[in-house]
């Protein structure tokens with residue numbers, strides 16, 4: 001929101017700066033692509049609730065990530081998102097300059113205020129190069145999230161990291177004590193901080209001072225996912241800005257690696273779930289890597305009927321999400337009624353958009369997330385004949401899909417087409433819909449309106465995952481591969497169900513992970529989940545209640561921020 005008065009805001013009170021390439025706060029502000037950005041938005045909302053003196057820095061993305069359209073075969077086309085930043089935020093008069101390939105690029109900034117439940121507010125700064133003084137090419141630097149080639153990406157990171165620090169200072173924030181790097185995209189801020197220490201301390205970089213200030217959260221459990229750039233490209237873009245003594249500390253396998261730059265120069269480093277912490281310690285030996293499991297912002301992801309229910313039984317939950325533990329005292333009937341209200345809202349929305357004719361009583365399975373190979377959206381369709389047999393013998397299901405593939409991820413796009421072909425093949429048996437343009441609004445409807453939340457990532461690629469935490473806030477059990485957060489949240493048949501053999505030795509080696517996991521998925525769907533849904537309302541609603549009490553009470557950003565405050569920000 002825009003703020004009209006801020007007489008009491010003392011800039012020196014803000015001591016934490018949170019940097020993220022993408023931030024997802026609201027469906028109307030399309031500057032996010034998926035989990036990383038939503039996490040950033042939910043982090044800021046929790047800090048506003050808990051009065052953590054933070055400010056946040058990100059990129060403008062005037063054309064958003066993209067608007068997704070799908071034709072009848074599931075071919076994705078990407079369109080710029082049309083929106084007016086001025087409707088939501090205020091353009092400040094402040095401008096700064098960043099040198100890129102020897103050119104001066106001017107950066108301006110938009111200010112947006114996030115208000116917590118008790119009225120405390122956190123400013124978010126959106127950096128924007130679309131100013132008349134810049135060349136057309138430079139105006140476009142902040143036009144699109146993750147658009148363009150490698151060089152374009154590096155230039156965006158220069159604007160975020162170096163431009164971000166400068167603009168904060170130009171606005172008047174001079175008392176920042178911690179810089180939180182949400183993933184390595186903002187690592188270049190370290191260069192600017194080091195440069196400034198060199199000016200202060202006549203001619204040496206004060207690495208220790210900067211290390212003391214930096215907190216780095218890594219999100220990527222596989223080596224190939226880490227951002228890196230060729231030395232020549234970096235020299236071309238940054239010129240003298242990357243001196244040899246710093247460059248040395250960022251090199252990995254001959255490339256300038258943003259993760260390494262952050263690892264070398266951050267005092268506190270963490271992965272985003274317990275398992276991901278372990279994987280990161282193996283991947284980056286020698287660095288002290290902790291873990292803080294992600295969460296979601298409880299109020300944002302709780303549907304209206306459940307908000308009303310919690311307000312009645314657990315007053316104070318909006319300010320203190322730990323209190324959701326006491327959902328154990330809410331009657332199962334009230335939980336079911338709230339769920340059915342949210343489910344009807346979703347089914348009506350889907351039928352209105354697609355004419356799919358879905359109904360309120362059929363077991364509804366939801367699957368929505370970025371569409372990319374390791375998420376394996378096809379796993380439910382691994383064996384179509386088996387699936388047909390299951391719905392004939394055990395009971396009916398209907399299925400909702402949504403998700404965007406990155407514009408350059410051709411295999412992700414193929415996955416969408418593949419699901420469309422399965423939808424056609426199963427048309428007579430199962431109603432399945434793939435909704436266009438997955439965003440925060442559709443996310444809210446899906447994670448509150450389906451009956452089970454399906455998640456089938458290939459281990460260990462899911463660093464944390466968060467959409468399953470959203471479903472827990474609405475009493476919806478997870479049915480998921482044991483990876484990321486679900487390893488911590490899963491109690492079989494109590495909070496939901498796992499997918500996949502427990503021990504590798506349980507199965508013969510000649511079948512693939514996909515086949516093993518699909519076999520277990522079908523087995524549980526047929527023998528446990530569908531029969532329980534239709535025949536054992538007591539047990540089903542007990543599981544719903546447990547998802548709130550055991551999972552929503554922990555997998556939220558209030559708990560997560562408590563941990564960042566204790567372990568990273570003020571220690």
Ligand SMILES: *Cc1c(COP(=O)(O)O)cnc(C)c1O
Nearest residue numbers: 034035369439440443465466467
């Ligand atoms: C929550 C959310 C995500 C992240 O989902 P994961 O299951 O963690 O991958 C992505 N996109 C949108 C729109 C979301 O709301």
